[in-house]
Every structure is written in C-alpha cells, then in structure tokens.
Amino acid sequence: METAQFQIIEGKVPVLISAPHARSHRRPTLLGKYKLGEPYTETIVKEVSQRVGSFGIYLSDECNYDPNYHKERKNEYKQAVKEIITKNKIERFLDIHGLRDNQSYDIALYYPTKFRKSLELAYEIEDALNHGLLNGISIRIFRFLDNGQETLGEYVAAKLRIPSVQIEVSRYIRDDDRLREAFISNFSTLVGKYI
Secondary structure (H helix, E strand, O other): OOOOOEEEEOOOEEEEEEEOOOOOEEOOOOOOOEEOOOOOHHHHHHHHHHHHOEEEEEEOOOEOOOOOOOOHHHOHHHHHHHHHHHHHOOOEEEEEEEOOOOOOOOEEEEEOOOOHHHHHHHHHHHHHHOOHHHOOOOEEEEEOOOOOOOOHHHHHHHHHOOOEEEEEEOHHHHHOHHHHHHHHHHHHHHHHOOO
16 A cells, blocks of 8 residues: 555565654644654665665655554554555564654654563664764663553554564754764664564
C-alpha cells in the first residue's frame, strides 16, 4: 500500500525504519491543529535504507491525521507499517522523530512498557550512536507514558510483537550536514548488524 502521502522503500534486511512526522500532519487534539514536519527525518530513513538495504517508510506529503498516534482504522500509514512488517517478516522497528528544541539532551530513545526486547534494542541503539563525531552526546532512554495513546512504537510491540524504539533526534544534529552524516553512519552500522 503506497499513497501520495507516504513512500515505501523496499529492502532485504528485516528492519523497518520509519519517519511518520517528516511532513505537516494534524494532531489528535480537540483543536485539530496541524504540526509542522520534522526536517531531515525522511533523509535519515532514505539514507540508512539505501546503505544497508533495510525497509523504510516516511511521510512524503501533508496529511489530515497523525501517522504516529491515530488508531489503525483511520491511519493509512499505520496500516502500511503493519502490512510491511507482516509481509516481510520484519524483526525490528525503528521510528525516527525530531526532538523538541527545549530538551537538555541530544537524543531520546522511547521503548514500550513491558517489552524487554525493545528496552534491549534501545540500549543497542544508545551504544551504536555514541561513536565518532557523536561520541559523548547526551542520550536518554525513557518508557512510553501509560496514557492510553498508541504510538507506532507501542502499536508495533503490542500488536505485532516486534521490538520497537522511537528515536528522537535533536534539530541541531539533523540540521548540520556533518552531524547528520555521523548519525546516519552510526545508525547504518547498527542496522547493518541485522543483515
């Protein structure tokens, strides 16, 4: 399933990398306001997928729902994630997001509560990213809040039983060509381990 709203990258490595907020999208709030896209998240998905042959999916056009939060029945992006995972026997789901500018750390890794394999994956990601030009960056690991929302990461772990981590990357890393390349390189090394 591919629409004008998102693009799918076919791969061979059983890892799916996602960027559901790469373009503007409607937030699930009472006001239904649009949230601006998170720049360079789709670049990370495309570059890593190309380098290591993983599967990828990213929002390529504005949409009137939030691909990360809206429930599956009203969320074509989430439906496509399910289809890719099921059809291709995906073993890990890595969801790339932008980190809010007011945080005191550089990268946040969110894992679904009660899923030990997702927590182990978060530790693997933390270790893989903290090398080279990014050595010494501040990385924090958090559980998703138990607030009734169903992020892609929570959906994939709970419903599809696949280890998943949401990776939030500071804007200064995404905006800077050298730092973004260092992130992509370190991340590609991690994903390449699953070949």
